[in-house]
Amino acid sequence: MTDAPAPPLLTIRALRASYGKIAALKGVDLDVRAGEIVALIGANGAGKSTLMMTVFGRPRARDGRIAFDGRDITHLPTHLVARLRIAQAPEGRRIFPRMTVAENLKMGADATEASAADHAVDLERVLGLFPRLKERLTQRGGTLSGGEQQMLAIGRALMMRPRLLMLDEPSLGLAPLITRQIFDAIRTLNRRDGLTVLIVEQNANQALRLAHRGYVMVNGEITLSGEGRELLQRPEIRAAYLEGGRQRA
Amino acid sequence: MAHPSSDTHSAAPPHGFAFILRRALISAAIALVLFALMIGVRTEAGPTGVLIYWTRFGDLAALVGAVFVGSIIVELIRTFLGPVEIARRVPDGLRNGLSALRRFAVPALLVFAVLIPVIFYQQRYILDLSILVLTYVMLGWGLNIVVGLAGLLDLGYVAFYAVGAYSYALLSTTFGLSFWICLPLAGILAAFWGMMLGFPVLRLKGDYLAIVTLAFGEIIRIVLLNWQSLTGGPNGISGIPRPTAFGIPLTAGPDGLAARLGIPFSPTHRIVFLFYLILALALLTNWATIRLRRLPIGRAWEALREDEVACRALGINTVVTKLTAFALGAMFGGFAGAFFATRQGFISPESFSFQESALVLAIVVLGGMGSQLGVALAAVAMIGGFELFRGFDQYRMLVFGVAMVLLMIWRPRGLIGHRAPSVYLARRDAIAADLVKEGHG
Structure with a gap:
């Protein structure tokens, strides 16, 4: 990283969102700078996924501001947010089960205006990152294992040539080995291609090891933030998310 | 069970x-x-x-x-x-043979379809039946865009068939426009009504969408029934002009097609002409669908059927995608309607009851949602079967119901339940739907 901090790519200020009368986000501030991996950790129901979804316009922001690359995107509809090349691997993966792996990846490519040749290059890159998808290109998405589906969801997002990749709980329900493969892939993407990543995770240990910076969310509010490794050392984090919860990987 | x-x-x-x-x-x-x-x-x-x-x-x-x-x-x-899991018991050799058969089946069926008027020239009944079957093949293919590809359960498809039929009937009897001018107009009007239906139901899916589309179909029929001054109400519209071979009438007169070609006139000429007309229209529908499936809009329809939220996250405008599916499906329904009107020469709201929608939907579902060949085969089986069992008289519906139940037990995804991929890589390797179960784990 250079000395002068890069300008934030994604800026979230005083963001509020709610489901009916239940407030899910109570004034959240968050920055993601270009070339950074940022982890957002917190317990179930803290509002992590809601924050990600609010960036995409569903649910709508009640108050506050979301800006991407200097442009206000607070009230932009979902598909237009995506067209700014903010890609997401959403919660529950949401791949297209009856379509083949190749078609799923093509769906990501359709979102870009890149040429067919560029698509081929992108496809090679994604398949290089997740070789297991290469063996399954002609298989239907629904027949893949959970880990492969997660790889496909990330691969599909990468086919959009994202400027910002948002991952919602990529480790959910996966074996530790698969989780590590996926986290390694994210690290590679960040180091090699300078991809900016916002990752929402319950797996605080691995997420904070991966991330440059981290935010901790409790009840719709950011309670802590700082460097990933530094957060990992904090006693309150250790107590809340590590020792009481998951074992060290 | x-x-x-x-x-x-x-x-x-x-x-x-x-x-x-x-x-x-x-x-x-x-x-x-x-x-x-x-x-x-x-x-x-x-x-x-x-x-x-x-x-x-x-x-x-x-x-x-x-x-x-x-x-x-x-x-x-x-x-x-x-x-019994039939699929697992079938030896590989036989299965390969079957897939080879499938490759030849489509060209063979096509050649047969083209030759029907030649083979059965003397048998008016078979020609009429073929025209009827092809009309339903076309309707099935049209509805397949909406239901099979985009996954929007539409129970009111007959409305667009009706719009197409009445558009042609009214335009030709009121303004004397020819069939070839009215055909695209009927398609456009039906597509317009498809969008009219599309707008209010954008946010609905599944059962709710089905109910609203059902109501829409009924509204159109009831309007046609009650708007006496325009549609003639229950009396319908008669004297609808017969189609011409691009301006040349198919009549016995001196400027009829037969006279100009110097061949003796026969009323069968018109039937043969109608046959090729509906065959061409049906093939146009099929061709358009196959082409569109390989374009981003076609992929977007299929993705929409699978997961709307994921579609939006991929930058797909789901509003536009749904409306185009409704509009295109309706347009082909409108073409079929215009054809129906010119073939019958007389239309009334009776021809556009809910039963027609149900029949076309049954064809799509039985054929295997999204499969073009399956829909065609299902149309042949349904309409042809209906005629075949005419001798059974009152047991006809019973035989038919039993056949449908058995089919759904035997092939729950329809006759051709597998979906051909639209993105090809090195080799084509379709996997039959009944061999793989969906896993969400």
Whole structure:
């Protein structure tokens, strides 16, 4: 990283969102700078996924501001947010089960205006990152294992040539080995291609090891933030998310 | 119903005699309850208008007995065979043979379709039936865009068929426009109404969408029925001009096509012309669908069927995607409607009842959602089958219902349940739907 901090790519200020009368986000501030991996950790129901979804316009922001690359995107509809090349691997993966792996990846490519040749290059890159998808290109998405589906969801997002990749709980329900493969892939993407990543995770240990910076969310509010490794050392984090919860990987 | 679950296919379940007997008794009891009043008591209006009834307990006993014995036989067969998974039992060689057959089936069917008027030139009945079947093939393909590809359950498709038919009928009888000008207009008007339906139902899916589309279909029919001044109400519109071969009438007169070609006139010429017209229209629908499936909009339709939220996250405008699906499906329905009007020469709201929508939807579902060949085969089977069983008279619907139930047990995803990928890589390697189950783990 250079000395002068890069300008934030994604800026979230005083963001509020709610489901009916239940407030899910109570004034959240968050920055993601270009070339950074940022982890957002917190317990179930803290509002992590809601924050990600609010960036995409569903649910709508009640108050506050979301800006991407200097442009206000607070009230932009979902598909237009995506067209700014903010890609997401959403919660529950949401791949297209009856379509083949190749078609799923093509769906990501359709979102870009890149040429067919560029698509081929992108496809090679994604398949290089997740070789297991290469063996399954002609298989239907629904027949893949959970880990492969997660790889496909990330691969599909990468086919959009994202400027910002948002991952919602990529480790959910996966074996530790698969989780590590996926986290390694994210690290590679960040180091090699300078991809900016916002990752929402319950797996605080691995997420904070991966991330440059981290935010901790409790009840719709950011309670802590700082460097990933530094957060990992904090006693309150250790107590809340590590020792009481998951074992060290 | 014994469920042939995948974890029991190694050994046949040990179904003892007691089990079979119990099953048969339950089936017989259900049959008794069902048929007690339907078969057991016969009611009729007597000569003075009073209700007379008599009992037919003998018939009832025979029926329940048949169900009992039949149930035992079915269970015995099932125990003997074990849970059958046909797909797994078919040897590879045969399966490869079948897939080769499928490759030849489409060109062979196409050639046969083109040759039908040549082969059956003397048999007016077969020609008429073929035209009817092709009309439903076209409607099936049109609805397939909406239901099969985009996954929008549309129970009011007949509305667009009606819009197309009335557009042609009104434009030609009022303004004297020719069929070839009215055909695209009918398509455009139907597409417009497709969008009109699309807008209010954008946020609906599944059952709710089905109900609203059903209502829409009924609204159109009831408007046609009641707007006397424009549509003639229940009397319909008659004297709709017959189609011309691009301006040359197919009549016996001196400027008819036959006279110009110097061949003796025959009324069959018009039938043959209509046949090729609907064949061309149906193939146009098919061609457009196949082309669109390989374009981003086609992929977007299919993705929309699978997961709307994911679609938006991929930058797809779901509003536009849904509306284009509705509009295009409706447009082909409109073409078919215009054809229907010119073939019949007379239309009335009676032809556009909900039953037509249900029939076309059944064709799409039976054919296997999204499969073009499946839809065509289902249309042939449904409409052709209907005619075939005409001799069975009152049992026709029964035979038909049984056939549909059996088909849905045998092939729950329709005749051709597999979906051909639209993105090809090095080799084409389609996987039959019944070989792989969806896993969400």
